[in-house]
Amino acid sequence: MTTAPDASDWPDTLPPVIDALHSAEFFPRMTRFLGGLAPFSGIFITRLFRDAPPRHVYDTVRIERRAAVIDQYLDSAYLLDPFYDAFRKGNVDCAHRLRDVAPDRFTRSTYYQHYYRNIDLRDELGLLLALPDGSVAFYSIGRPGRERRFSSRALAAFRTALPLVTSLTAKHLLHQPRPDLPGPAQVIDDALIGFGAGVLTAREREVAELILKGHSSASISDRTGTAVGTVKIHRKNLYRKLGVSSQSELFASFLGRVLAGRDGP
Template sequence: MNLSLQDVAWHDAMGRVIETLDQPNFWTALVRLLGRYVPVDNWVVLIYSAGKPQVLAESPGADGGMDSLFQDYLKGLYLLDPFYIANREAPQSGLVRLQDVAPECFEQTDYYQRYFRVNIVTDEVHINVQLDNQRTLSLSLGSQCRFSLEQGALLGLVRPWVAALMRQRLMFERDPGEAPQQPDNWQSRLEAAAEQLTTPLTGREMEVALLLLSGCSNKEIARKLVISAETVKVHRKHMYGKLGIKSQSELFSLFLQAQE
């Protein structure tokens, strides 16, 4: 067997990470190891389910505490997260890149401009471990620069190691078997607000609203809802009229207000 010094260093470092499997610093040790090979500027470990994501660990904010923007994410912005949406639509294990799941108009959304670009910065990749039909354990790695093809390939190469450790780590988390099934906060509040309108929003109009805010084009919305693009435009026009708004930015402002 011919091993390079880099191979030896990887196995030595991985062995040290395995030794922390039952320790509080496991996730930090794992991300630091990955950070030797790919740029990692922020990270979070989540369990995606039908309700609000469950946070197991995260990189500390500038003051050492939880990032305030991430609190906004947990209040309801997660509903616009392309990774969350992908996990609800088609949960699966594997390496998932932002470019794999981001809608066509993602970078034009208020979510991207006012949250993602500030909190995640530029690029994001997830290592997913599907636990069952409802839950997916996900390690999110955010970077100030785009991950190169080589870095993506390297993450794909080490993913089996990382995924196996992620699954084993669940045995040492405080309550790994319980998945919170809280209702989607914004959707429930929007439904309540819609009931106060003279002409309430329909369920389909609310579906269109959420997909618009997540960055889907009319064609993408049409494909997801199995309707025509012209029908999407009609739903959008009716929805804007009922809400008394004229733009997606105004719709996003209503979305934020519904979280308070």
């Protein structure tokens, strides 16, 4: 049976994290502490909100990679991120590996093809930490293509430390007020729920969202309680109504709605 290390196994980098509360050194030291639990190559921390796009908090991404990794994620890619989907469903105060939250055909999803594959990640482990103001701190912890996937033991180590990481993160961000957030309040939900409104039926909009996230027809069938054959008919009809012939074109149509929503009426 795989067991997680207890507090006596934690590295001696914890006291410096506590000492760095409310200073610019907090997240670099927290990153070193987490790396002592299980090694990784990069971290990207954002603050998630239910009524606005994510806000950047901290990252270790090289400057030449920022446009592809950071800017693209914050602009639109987050909408189809399996971890962001888990957050929207209320799955917080938790640690998961990507394979624990990803759809069954994640590698065929628009998110994977247009974003994830291009940033050369082998595996990702996410911490979703509820903050007192209702927002959530999302620690995206990555290993690049040449490294091994996160093991069950690594996941257990992060889960053991989760209450401590949550408490320290909340204390650090306590005096950082909720930022002024750009754009209308319901852009995110409007983009996902209202995609194809006036053209698609409610069921077709739901199927379109699940297709974009990487669910197979069988998975969509399970989630919607409809037959696989019916799902395929919905897919065919929504493609026809939207004037698209591929998942890439479906994504382009979806992204256009997101950007239009941010620009306002």
